[in-house]
Amino acid sequence: MPRAPPVGELVPCIVVSVLSVSNCPFCCCLPACDCIWSDWIDVTYPDGSDRNSGDYETFENIWKNNPSWECAKVENISCRAQKFPNTPIADLGQKVQCDVNVGLICNNKDQQLGGIIPMPVCLNYEISVCCTPNKPECLPPPNTTSTTATTASSTTSSVSPPMSTTTPTPTTGENPSSTTPTPTTT
Numbered sequence: 001m002p003r004a005p006p007v008g009e010l011v012p013c014i015v016v017s018v019l020s021v022s023n024c025p026f027c028c029c030l031p032a033c034d035c036i037w038s039d040w041i042d043v044t045y046p047d048g049s050d051r052n053s054g055d056y057e058t059f060e061n062i063w064k065n066n067p068s069w070e071c072a073k074v075e076n077i078s079c080r081a082q083k084f085p086n087t088p089i090a091d092l093g094q095k096v097q098c099d100v101n102v103g104l105i106c107n108n109k110d111q112q113l114g115g116i117i118p119m120p121v122c123l124n125y126e127i128s129v130c131c132t133p134n135k136p137e138c139l140p141p142p143n144t145t146s147t148t149a150t151t152a153s154s155t156t157s158s159v160s161p162p163m164s165t166t167t168p169t170p171t172t173g174e175n176p177s178s179t180t181p182t183p184t185t186t
Contacts, residue, residue, distance in 0.1 A: 033138035035075040035130035042082060042126035048119065051109050055122045058103035071131035072139055079104045081123040084116065092116045094123060103127060 043065040047053035057079075062069055079089055079098035089096050095110040106122035113120050132138050 033133060033135070035132050037078075037130050038071075038128050040080075040126040040128050042124065045124055046106065046108060046122040048108070048121040053122075054105070054107040054109075055125045056103075056105055057125055057127045058105065060103075062103065070134045071129060072134040073132040074100050074129045075132060076100060076130035077103070078128045079125055080127075081116075082126050083123065087116070089125075092123065096122075096125065098127070100129075103129075 041057060041062055043061050044056045046055040059071070059074065077098060077100045079096065081087065081089065081092055084092065089098060093114055093116055094106060097105040099105075104125050104127050106125060108121045111120040111122060117123065
């Protein structure tokens with residue numbers, strides 16, 4: 001006996017992709033908020049004759065020495081010794097703090113004999129920072145205390161593609177307790 005044709009309804013697949021950027025006045029354009037690397041910065045020099053001295057390439061010292069320096073938010077930092085630019089600072093044998101929140105700090109009193117130089121004083125260091133541009137659309141809203149930069153995020157929502165379901169349909173000539181599954185698309 002022939003089977004009844006499957007009864008189905010196709011549901012279209014809808015995919016919506018929304019690109020949202022906080023504080024962006026233009027919904028269709030992304031602001032150029034990627035961080036930008038600075039040139040190498042060296043605003044202090046360690047005094048080898050003073051154990052309480054060191055090298056302090058901190059953001060506070062940079063702003064003191066160059067008030068026009070703008071960096072809305074430091075997202076990354078790179079530190080190196082001026083005389084050894086290709087040697088990672090971890091390989092120099094000095095205790096140095098290279099921190100995205102502070103800058104570079106090297107205290108003479110923390111240095112020990114040995115390492116790359118035979119004296120227990122800091123080398124002269126320099127830093128390069130990757131800064132968020134100082135543009136309103138790149139900064140968090142002024143009414144928040146957040147220190148994170150606004151970032152673009154892509155949100156994708158979708159309706160699932162049509163799914164096939166099986167509904168038992170009795171066929172002619174068979175008893176109702178014995179059914180044959182008939183695929184139905186919804």
